[in-house]
Amino acid sequence: MFLKQLQLRNFRNYHDQLIDFTASKTIILGENAQGKSNLLEAIELLATLKSHRVSKDHDFVAQGCPEAKIFGKVDRLHGEVDLSLTLRSPGRRTASLNSENLKRQADFLGYLNAVEFSCLDLDLVRGAPERRRLWLDGMLVQVEPLYGHILQSYQQILKQRNALLKKGLDGNLPAEELDLWDQQLVNAGIKVIRRRSRILERLVPIAQSWHQQISQGHETLIITYCPSVAVGDGEVESIEQTFRERLAQRQLAEKSLGTTLIGPHRDDLALLIDGVLAKSYGSQGQQRTLVLALKLAELELIEQIVGDTPLLLLDDVLAELDLQRQNQLLSVIMDRFQTIVTTTHLGAFDAKWLNAAQILQVQNGIIKT
Numbered sequence: 001m002f003l004k005q006l007q008l009r010n011f012r013n014y015h016d017q018l019i020d021f022t023a024s025k026t027i028i029l030g031e032n033a034q035g036k037s038n039l040l041e042a043i044e045l046l047a048t049l050k051s052h053r054v055s056k057d058h059d060f061v062a063q064g065c066p067e068a069k070i071f072g073k074v075d076r077l078h079g080e081v082d083l084s085l086t087l088r089s090p091g092r093r094t095a096s097l098n099s100e101n102l103k104r105q106a107d108f109l110g111y112l113n114a115v116e117f118s119c120l121d122l123d124l125v126r127g128a129p130e131r132r133r134l135w136l137d138g139m140l141v142q143v144e145p146l147y148g149h150i151l152q153s154y155q156q157i158l159k160q161r162n163a164l165l166k167k168g169l170d171g172n173l174p175a176e177e178l179d180l181w182d183q184q185l186v187n188a189g190i191k192v193i194r195r196r197s198r199i200l201e202r203l204v205p206i207a208q209s210w211h212q213q214i215s216q217g218h219e220t221l222i223i224t225y226c227p228s229v230a231v232g233d234g235e236v237e238s239i240e241q242t243f244r245e246r247l248a249q250r251q252l253a254e255k256s257l258g259t260t261l262i263g264p265h266r267d268d269l270a271l272l273i274d275g276v277l278a279k280s281y282g283s284q285g286q287q288r289t290l291v292l293a294l295k296l297a298e299l300e301l302i303e304q305i306v307g308d309t310p311l312l313l314l315d316d317v318l319a320e321l322d323l324q325r326q327n328q329l330l331s332v333i334m335d336r337f338q339t340i341v342t343t344t345h346l347g348a349f350d351a352k353w354l355n356a357a358q359i360l361q362v363q364n365g366i367i368k369t
C-alpha cells in the first residue's frame with residue numbers, strides 16, 4: 001500500500017499542512033522539536049488509532065484549538081481510500097472512511113497498515129509488560145480489526161469488575177453480581193488470549209530467522225508467551241477451566257486488594273537471548289538487534305496476513321544502528337515498503353538512499369520541499 005497524501009490541521013505543532021508523498025522512500029529532515037515525530041505519529045494514528053507515545057487526545061490538538069484533523073489518502077491493492085480522524089479537546093473522536101462517519105471506530109482499522117520503529121521501542125525489551133502487550137495488541141488490531149472491539153470490551157468488563165471489587169472492600173461484595181462479571185471476564189478474556197497466542201505462533205519463527213541473520217547466527221532468540229492464564233491446547237474449554245481455577249485461587253487476594261489479578265491484562269512476553277532474559281542481561285547492541293528483528297517480523301507478518309505491504313516508519317533510528325544493521329534493514333526495505341524516515345542530519349544515509357528519496361524539510365510545523 002502507499003500513503004499518497006497526508007493533511008494535518010491543528011495537529012500538535014502543525015496548523016494546516018498538506019503533504020504529497022511521491023517516492024517509496026521519504027526522509028523528513030529537521031532540527032529537534034520541529035515536528036518530525038509528530039508527523040509519523042499522525043500516520044500511526046491513522047493506522048492503529050493509537051500513538052506509542054501514549055498520549056491523551058487533548059495532547060494531539062494544537063494548543064488553543066478545539067480540534068485536530070488528520071486526513072490520509074491511501075492507495076491499496078483493492079483501490080483508494082480516504083481516511084479522516086478528528087480528535088477533540090475535550091470530546092470524543094470521530095473517524096471517517098471515504099467521508100462517511102463510522103459508528104464503530106474498529107471499522108476504521110485495517111485500511112492503512114504501518115510498523116513504527118523508534119528509539120522508544122527499546123522499551124519493548126526493557127520496559128514493563130504493558131509495553132509488550134501494547135505492541136502485540138497494536139499488531140493484532142492491524143491484521144484483525146475486530147480485535148480492537150474485542151479488546152475494548154474486555155477492558156470495559158475489567159473496569160466494571162474492578163469497580164465492583166473496590167466497592168466490596170468494606171466486606172459487602174454481592175456474590176451473584178461478581179459471578180456474572182466473572183463469566184463475562186472469562187468469555188472476553190479467552191478471545192484476547194487465543195488471538196495473542198495465535199499471532200505469536202506465526203510471529204516467533206519469522207523473528208527468530210531475522211534475529212539469526214542480523215546476529216549472523218551467533219545468537220539464538222526465544223520468545224515465549226507468558227499469559228496470566230495458561231493457553232494449554234488452545235481450546236476454549238481448557239482455557240475457560242484454567243481461567244476459572246485461577247480466579248478461584250486468587251479470589252481472596254482480589255477481594256482484599258479490590259482489583260482483578262487474573263486475565264490477559266496481566267500477560268507478558270519473555271524475550272530470551274541465548275537462554276537469558278534480554279531485559280536483564282542483554283547488552284544495548286543485543287537489545288537493538290532484538291527489537292529490529294521483532295519489527296522486521298512484524299512488517300513481514302502484516303504483509304503475509306493482509307496481503308499488502310505495510311508502511312515502515314523509522315523515527316530517528318537509522319543513525320542509531322551500526323552500518324551492518326542499517327544495511328540489513330535497507331536490503332529488506334528496498335522498494336518493497338513505503339518508508340518514511342526522520343532524521344536531524346542526512347549524513348547517516350547511504351548515497352543510494354539520498355538519490356532515491358523524497359526529502360522534506362520541516363521547520364516549526366511547516367514542511368518545505
Ligand SMILES: Nc1ncnc2c1ncn2[C@@H]1O[C@H](COP(=O)(O)OP(=O)(O)OP(=O)(O)O)[C@@H](O)[C@H]1O
Pocket residue numbers: 011012013030031032033034035036037038039058059060061062063316344
Ligand atoms: N498539542 C500541541 N500543540 C502545539 N505544539 C505541540 C503540541 N504537542 C507537541 N507540540 C510541539 O511539537 C514539538 C515537538 O515535535 P516533535 O516531537 O515532532 O519533534 P521532532 O522534530 O521529532 O524532534 P526530535 O528531533 O527532538 O525528536 C515541540 O516543540 C512541542 O512543543
Ligand SMILES: [Mg+2]
Pocket residue numbers: 036037038315316
Ligand atoms: Mg522526534
